[in-house]
Amino acid sequence: MMGMQAAPEQLFYDFCLEDHVPGDNLLRRIDDFLDLDDIRRELKPFYRTIGRPSVDPALMIRMLVIGYCFGIRSERRLCEEVHLNLAYRWFCRLGLDGKVPDHSTFSLNRNGRFRQSNILRHLFETVVQRCLAEGLVGGDGFAVDASLIQADANKRRSVPGDEWSVDNIRGHASKSVKDYLATLDDAAFGAASEVTPKFISPSDPAAQWTGALRGAAFFAYATNYLIDTENAIIVDVEASRAIRQAEVGAARTMIERTEERFALKPKRLAGDTAYGAAPMLAWLVKEKGIAPHIPVFDRSQRDDGTFSRATFTFDQKRNIYVCPQGKTLKTSGRIPSDNTYRYLASTHDCGPCPLKPQCCPNTPQRKIPRDINEDARDVARSLYETPAFAQSRRERKKVEMLFAHLKRILKLGRLRLRGPCGARDEFLLAATAQNLRKLAKLRPKLPPTPQPA
Ligand code: SF4
Known part of the structure; x- marks a missing residue:
């Protein structure tokens, strides 16, 4: 029935x-x-x-x-x-x-x-502290990455970047615009680049117009994660503009803050090529003593069939390059304004050289640029083929998985709040939620077993 x-x-x-x-x-x-x-x-x-x-x-x-x-x-x-x-x-x-x-x-x-x-940061750090107390943070290997999160800004209401002026808005600024003005000198926002963006959103001027995802361009912020690779615990999070310079600056901020707040400094840092420019590698190797498990950002490779820089051997003791013909390329030794030494071959050597068409077909002599921090890049290159680097490359995927979780499960594909402060608040809360979920999963407290009567 x-x-x-x-x-x-x-x-x-x-x-x-x-x-x-x-x-x-x-x-x-x-x-x-x-x-x-x-x-x-x-x-x-x-x-x-x-x-x-x-x-x-x-x-x-x-x-x-x-x-x-x-x-x-x-x-x-x-x-x-x-x-x-x-x-x-x-x-x-x-x-x-x-x-x-x-x-x-x-x-x-x-x-x-x-x-x-600043209570949301305090909450995030309290949860990280708890992860440390529960033994979930190894502290040896960290990984860093950034992901773009769509801003709450409409393309149709945007204005071309060259028509935008800060002076027009100072009098009647909304909250997000005041945030933008307050972060003009901040390395993660206004000071990250002097390039004028193609479009600016008047309702959220700090949001970056970006086509980095290769689809239709959109306004975005970047959420930057620094994670401990043992259990993928987020040890720090930072909001920044969605450009490489800002993301690299955010990585430095997070590494320094983690050391200061939790006395945690990794032995190695895994990251993608975005973090592989010479200044960042020099900072990691020389100032922080962290092994960079990061592919070197290197534009010295040539694809027109002529010799790349790798064809030449650098003799550190004599501070010269030696070419395939055994000739030397020397530098004046003066520190140049763009931080790049230029090593020059002699026109007497290059003129009659049989390899000239493959070496310097359009110039009378061969010239090789070398960054003042090339030694730090060499350290990164020397780690590239090691098993530890391969391990770090696999572990780096854990950050990408956290970003996928953030967007698919926590549904943070688009921000609700505007301005740098809005983005910061949302990213802190989302990272706190991810760490809490991880704690709940990895350290479940069992319910008390009923005692026999
Ligand atoms: S062209 Fe000059 S630098 Fe190049 S291989 Fe010949 S001698 Fe060496």
């Missing part, structure tokens, strides 16, 4: 929310690692001591953690979900009838106390 569900007539229930959240629920496991006592302490100076009590900041942080862990991108929807979902209510300590804050509370706090107190 077909059953029929009738509305129960019972008026009173004996209901315990705790009993209705399964032991293996992701939020229950995340809850074991989320300690917000510190957060309350950090935020205390930003609240007045008199007046009506505010919404509990810990409640807002818990709701934001739910939103970023489960890819709920709209704050309005997040409030509805928390209102209806028993596990969310349990995680937020709301009980069955606790009042869910209004969605407008989030933007008020985000633009106010949360930014002034």
Whole structure:
């Protein structure tokens, strides 16, 4: 016989929310690692001591953690979900009838106390600290990479870069424009490049117009991750413009900050060719003592059939290059303004040389440029064929997997917030959510075993 569900007539229930959240629920496991006592302490100076009590900041942080862990991108929807979902209510300590804050509370706090107190970075670092305490961070090998996240900026409302002027907006600037003005001298934003972008979005001028993904160009920010390769824990995250110079600057910032905050300095760093320019390699090798497992960014290869620089042998002791004919190429030794020495062969040697058509067919003598940091590039080249480098190349894929997870599962393919501060907030929360999920997966706390009566 077909059953029929009738509305129960019972008026009173004996209901315990705790009993209705399964032991293996992701939020229950995340809850074991989320300690917000510190957060309350950090935020205390930003609240007045008199007046009506505010919404509990810990409640807002818990709701934001739910939103970023489960890819709920709209704050309005997040409030509805928390209102209806028993596990969310349990995680937020709301009980069955606790009042869910209004969605407008989030933007008020985000633009106010949360930014002034830098609380989202504090939350991220608290979670990294917990990963360290749980033994999930090896500290020997790090990997760095950046991924483009579409900005909340419309191409149709953009203006050509050469028609854009900062002076036009100073008087009536929106929040994202004020953020942009505040980061003009920041190495990850305004100071990263002096090249004027092709288009600028007046509603979010810091967003970079980019065609780097080879499809249709769009406005984007870059999220930069520095991860420990043992368990793919994100040890630092940084928002930057979506250009190579800014991403390299962000990598340096993250390496220095991780050393300062957690006393963590890797023995090796894995990255792609974007990080393989001479200044970055020199900084890693000479200043930081980190082995660069990074392919060298090298434009000395020639594809017109003439000799590349690799055909010549560098004699470090004598500071000369030796050509295939055994002739020497010398430099004046003066440090040039573009940081590149030029080694020249003699016209007496090159003129009658039988290899001249393959060496310097269009010039009277051969010239070889050498960066002042070429020795650091040589260190990177010497590591390139080693098994350790091959291992790092495999481990580097873990960052790419984190970015894929970020976009597909956490649904952060497009930003909701504008400006450098908006991008920073979103990237910090997303990285916090990814680390919390990793903690919950790798260090599950088993429910207590029932004791025999
Ligand atoms: S052209 Fe000059 S530099 Fe080149 S192989 Fe001949 S002598 Fe050496």
